[in-house]
Each structure stands twice: as structure tokens, then as C-alpha cells.
Amino acid sequence: MKTAQDLVAAAKARTHEIGIDAAEAAIRDADVVIDVREPDEFSAGHIPGAVNIPRGLLEFKLGSLPEYDSRDLKVVLYCKTSGRAALSACAMQDMGYAQVKSILGGFDAWAAAGKPVAKPSLPSFG
Structure with missing residues (x-):
């Protein structure tokens, strides 16, 4: 019987994970950046x-x-810490997508490195 951690470990072995420094260039070069959270x-x-x-x-x-x-x-895919992104990358590869990368450490690593973070602004009703 496999655990979620076993599935993530197997997915990470099949995917192209990139570090935060490489992520910036990959994002600039990407056709789409998908947040799977x-x-x-x-x-x-x-x-x-x-x-x-x-x-x-x-x-x-x-x-x-x-x-x-x-x-x-x-x-380029990412989630909170990179588990869901690795699973997503495998699914996309299985669907035939050939150029899929996921960010090692996910959004938490991105934010911890001081990289830009967007937050939707709420409308002002005042």
C-alpha cells in the first residue's frame, strides 16, 4: 500500500524540478504558469x-x-511546497505535454526567497 508521500516521491523522480533561481528564467520563458493550489x-x-x-x-x-x-x-507548475505540483507534472506528461517544469519547494520557497507575490485587491465599498 502506498502513501501520499510515496506517490509524491515517485512523481518527483519523474518530473523536472527547478530551483528558485532557475524558476525566474523559466517563468519568463513559459507560455503559462499554473498554480495548482x-x-x-x-x-x-x-x-x-x-x-x-x-x-x-x-x-x-x-x-x-x-x-x-x-x-x-x-x-511551469507550483503548489505550496511542491508535492501537488509534482503530481500535476506527471499527469501533464502522461497527457503528452513535453515541456513541464515544477518549482522545487513551491510557493513557500518562492515567498521565503523574497520573490514577487501578487495578491488580488478587494474592491472598496466605502
């Missing part, structure tokens, strides 16, 4: 320019949105 996590702060497609919906969204049809898209 839940919407409330995304709303609390995310990498500027990222789109939010939660891990549980990833395969379905990729299959239904024409902008993600090309299997040659340059994709």
Missing part, C-alpha cells in the same frame, strides 16, 4: 501572472480549454 490559497498570494487551476481539476481544465491544446506549451 486551491482557490483560497491562490487568493492569499501567488506568483504574478500565474493562473489558478487546482490539482483536482487540472486534467479536466486542460482538456476543455483550447489555449492548452498544444502539447508543446512551456509550462
